[in-house]
Amino acid sequence: MKQLPFLNDAADRRGADDSSTSAAIPAATPVAADPRRPAIIVPVQVTSPEEIAAQCSAIAETGVVDVIEWRIDPVIASIADEGSRGSDAAESQALAEAILGLAVHLSRTGLPVLITLRTGFEGGAAKVSERDYTEILTTIITGLSGLSGLSGLSGPPVPTTTTTWALDVEIERSQAADLIDTAHNHGISVVASHHNFAGTDSAESLAATFTTMAGSGADVAKIAMMPQTHADVTELLRVTAQADEVVEIPVLGISMGRLGRTSRVMGGDFGSCASFAQLAQSSAPGQIAVTDLAGIFDRLYG
Incomplete structure (x- = not known):
């Protein structure tokens, strides 16, 4: 197992006391001492500034989360529901700027943040065109690197340099390669993703997708499938293990739903x-409560 490339650099200190850290904002969870231990990622899907701030604070306070996944598609869907969104480039720019305006709430946790715009095509809340998808993410990428500081909460601005940003890119988007290049040009790691909420791709297709993701220049290859049988789960795990051996980047294979819980618990193996x-709210079927999963990992990996 290869570790995520955008974890905070603080190995072998999970749960350690750090007296230099403010009690209000807990220290970011370090990389697990056991390199076989998978990172724990928790999604944030709420849309208002107050909800985002509260949920991010609660995530940081657990002391067991390695990365926050910021699902920005619910924010985009919320803006669309308010009737303030069009389809031209100016509206895409406005949507991206609205997202950037909320970024301070993620920055204050000290945890790495994976920004994910999950489209309706892959089970997300945002129904955006190919062009809008590319324009929104491109503006966010350049906006994050261009900000010298963030404001919006009480207290001093939080420089973006204190936050490690990563970006999810759906590998089947027409401009995926350009988005990966743009993110890298701005120092942002990329998780290439592919989801199937209706079933599980064939083993050949899964293997080919992992290979395509690695060849795209992405930093992590993520596949999530919806199993219909236990055999689907075992096949996904088998192909994931095979991909871990043959591709140079970290891989992540998930079987969703109740049937797929084994992949969430034992996927590291x-x-x-x-x-x-x-x-709080899960971002995909079958996700386990973070404290329960962390407890299992503690027993499995120490």
């Missing part, structure tokens, strides 16, 4: 570099 857990 099959090469998966992380597992997604939930604190």
Whole structure:
């Protein structure tokens, strides 16, 4: 198992006391002492500034989360529901700027943040065109690197340099390669992703997708499938383990739903570099409560 490339640099200190850290904002969770231990990623899907701030604070306070996944598609869907969104480039720019205006709430946790715009095509809340998808993410990438500081909460601005940003890119988007290049040009790691909420791709297709992701220049290859049988789960795990051996980047294979819980608990033994857990609302079927998953990992990996 290869570790996520955008974890905070603080190995072997999980749960350690750090007297230099403010009690109000807990220290970011370090990389697990055992390199076989997958990282724990928790999604944030709320849309208002107050909800985002509260949920991010609660995630940081658990002391067991390695990465926050910021699902920005619910924010975009919320703006669309308010009737203030069009389809031209100016509206895409406005949507991206609205997202950037909320980024301070993620920065204050000290945890790495994976920004994800999950489209309706892959089970997300945002129904955006190919062009809008590319324009929104491009503006966010350049906006994050261009900000010298963030404001919006009480207290001093939080420089973007204190936050490690990463970006999810759906590998089947027409401009995925350009988005990956743009992110890298701005120092942002990329998780290439592919989801199937209707079933599980064939083993050949899964293997080919992992290979395509690695060849795209992405830093992590993530596949999530919806199993219909236990055999689907075992096949996903088998292909993930095989991909971990043959591709140079970290891989992440997930079987969703109740049937797929084994992949979330034991995925690390099959090469998966992380597992997604939930604190409040889950972002995909079958996610396990974060404290429960962390407790299992403690017993499995120490």
